[in-house]
Amino acid sequence: MKQIKSQPTIFIIYGATGDLCWRKLVPALYNLFLDQWMPEKFSIIGSGRTAMTSEEFRLKLLDGVNQFSRSGKAAEDRWSEFSQHIFYEAADVNNYETYSGICNKVNNYEQQWDSKPYLIHYLAVAPALFPIIAENIAKNKLAEHREHARIVIEKPFGRDLDSAKALNKLLNEYFKEEQIYRIDHYLGKETVQNILAFRFANSILEPLWNRNYIQHVQISVTENLGVESRGGYYESAGAMRDMVQNHILQLLCLIAMEPPNNFNAAEMHGRKIDVLHAFRKFTPELIRTSVVRGQYAKGWMEGKEVPGYREEQGVSPQSNTETFAALKFFIDNWRWQGVPFYVRTGKRLHQSASIITIQFRDLPHFVFPPEAVESWQQNRLIISIQPEMSIRLQVQGKRPGLDMVLNTVDMVFDYKSTYASYTPEAYETLLLDAMTGDQTLFMRGDQVEAAWELLQPIINVWTNKPSLNFPNYSADSWGPELAEALIAGDGFHWFSLPLNGKK
Numbered sequence: 001m002k003q004i005k006s007q008p009t010i011f012i013i014y015g016a017t018g019d020l021c022w023r024k025l026v027p028a029l030y031n032l033f034l035d036q037w038m039p040e041k042f043s044i045i046g047s048g049r050t051a052m053t054s055e056e057f058r059l060k061l062l063d064g065v066n067q068f069s070r071s072g073k074a075a076e077d078r079w080s081e082f083s084q085h086i087f088y089e090a091a092d093v094n095n096y097e098t099y100s101g102i103c104n105k106v107n108n109y110e111q112q113w114d115s116k117p118y119l120i121h122y123l124a125v126a127p128a129l130f131p132i133i134a135e136n137i138a139k140n141k142l143a144e145h146r147e148h149a150r151i152v153i154e155k156p157f158g159r160d161l162d163s164a165k166a167l168n169k170l171l172n173e174y175f176k177e178e179q180i181y182r183i184d185h186y187l188g189k190e191t192v193q194n195i196l197a198f199r200f201a202n203s204i205l206e207p208l209w210n211r212n213y214i215q216h217v218q219i220s221v222t223e224n225l226g227v228e229s230r231g232g233y234y235e236s237a238g239a240m241r242d243m244v245q246n247h248i249l250q251l252l253c254l255i256a257m258e259p260p261n262n263f264n265a266a267e268m269h270g271r272k273i274d275v276l277h278a279f280r281k282f283t284p285e286l287i288r289t290s291v292v293r294g295q296y297a298k299g300w301m302e303g304k305e306v307p308g309y310r311e312e313q314g315v316s317p318q319s320n321t322e323t324f325a326a327l328k329f330f331i332d333n334w335r336w337q338g339v340p341f342y343v344r345t346g347k348r349l350h351q352s353a354s355i356i357t358i359q360f361r362d363l364p365h366f367v368f369p370p371e372a373v374e375s376w377q378q379n380r381l382i383i384s385i386q387p388e389m390s391i392r393l394q395v396q397g398k399r400p401g402l403d404m405v406l407n408t409v410d411m412v413f414d415y416k417s418t419y420a421s422y423t424p425e426a427y428e429t430l431l432l433d434a435m436t437g438d439q440t441l442f443m444r445g446d447q448v449e450a451a452w453e454l455l456q457p458i459i460n461v462w463t464n465k466p467s468l469n470f471p472n473y474s475a476d477s478w479g480p481e482l483a484e485a486l487i488a489g490d491g492f493h494w495f496s497l498p499l500n501g502k503k
């Protein structure tokens with residue numbers, strides 16, 4: 001059980017007037033408070049450039065909680081209790097002298113609480129500001145106490161291998177690795193954490209979890225939405241940097257890693273880095289045959305006309321940025337030799353869904369006559385991360401009737417019908433872990449670098465050779481045709497789950 005109650009804690013959120021703080025961080029902290037996870041003594045200090053009073057800041061945050069909290073609109077009495085802990089301090093993050101308001105607050109709390117508070121520095125700012133804030137935190141002696149000060153960094157962590165290395169180096173000048181919490185919000189999702197429970201708490205899976213029984217694996221993280229108001233950021237990112245380098249490679253690691261000896265952060269990170277090191281390197285030949293990029297054209301989604309990527313706000317009309325990526329990975333180790341891992345992700349696609357499909361091998365021999373097995377398919381295990389939260393094992397059964405006819409049936413574990421209790425948001429889990437000092441669900445510096453190293457050759461080719469056929473998929477489709485060809489060439493097809501009756 002996580003122990004937190006007696007640990008006086010101060011959250012300092014840099015970039016507190018931004019979207020993340022309003023939409024995700026404070027609603028998560030508020031829910032932790034409602035569920036009695038917050039320490040008895042805590043404070044949240046928002047820091048931003050805009051001048052505003054703490055009262056104005058609280059009102060803005062209340063609006064965010066009312067709109068985005070999983071527990072719905074805030075009750076007046078609970079919000080007023082919680083919001084007493086919130087303060088705003090205007091500071092120019094570039095200028096270390098302006099941090100004095102934060103320092104004074106921290107010192108006051110230390111005296112008032114009569115103990116040294118834990119300081120969680122949360123960098124909810126543009127990546128360009130990470131270095132200067134880290135430096136100024138250190139200059140203001142806000143990270144001196146190694147066990148009491150932590151820094152939480154949002155993605156993107158670098159925009160290529162060199163910048164990620166430089167950022168790690170810089171952070172390591174001021175912070176020890178055990179103080180650095182690199183967030184990947186996918187790791188905080190309940191269904192993603194459950195991959196670990198499912199794999200390592202059930203003895204029946206391990207004997208099947210290898211090249212002898214698994215034919216291929218698919219990870220599909222697709223989204224309906226376009227880039228919306230984030231065109232400026234997305235132009236310098238693209239699907240590879242935005243989704244594959246972090247969320248998708250982390251999912252792949254959880255599926256492919258060896259069983260850890262225990263659930264400690266160091267052990268878990270060690271097993272994940274083993275996978276990252278075992279990925280087959282992307283040579284020019286492999287990039288030609290195993291990687292597909294796409295960009296959405298304008299079109300229609302649910303009866304509404306939607307702009308193409310090149311027409312979005314903040315996007316160049318000649319943009320070469322990919323909004324879709326599909327890749328085939330191989331993992332060169334004993335467990336996975338020869339098993340393809342197909343991955344696809346993109347915006348403005350037909351469905352918003354994240355699912356992992358494990359397809360098992362063919363039967364060694366059919367004992368049924370051909371007419372009985374017309375709709376036969378290999379066994380599949382489908383881990384649905386969102387929006388449906390479920391795990392399905394697809395097996396063959398006998399259809400009722402006088403003939404022997406087989407069809408596919410699902411054995412389903414569904415969160416909704418199994419648990420009446422609520423599901424915490426990813427940020428609740430991750431913020432609580434940052435408070436308790438548990439780095440298991442965060443990314444270690446070398447993992448981030450290994451992930452960049454793997455994808456860097458592809459990113460280089462895509463940057464140096466602009467696509468000649470962008471835009472190459474229409475809104476509400478499943479992406480470019482080449483992505484279908486990528487998997488069809490091996491005799492498989494992309495798998496999706498029907499959603500609200502829509503396939």
Ligand code: BG6
Pocket residue numbers: 223242243354
């Ligand atoms: C973010 C990406 O990290 O993850 C977004 O920057 C993406 O582009 C989002 O939409 C997807 O997260 P989720 O939790 O909605 O699947």
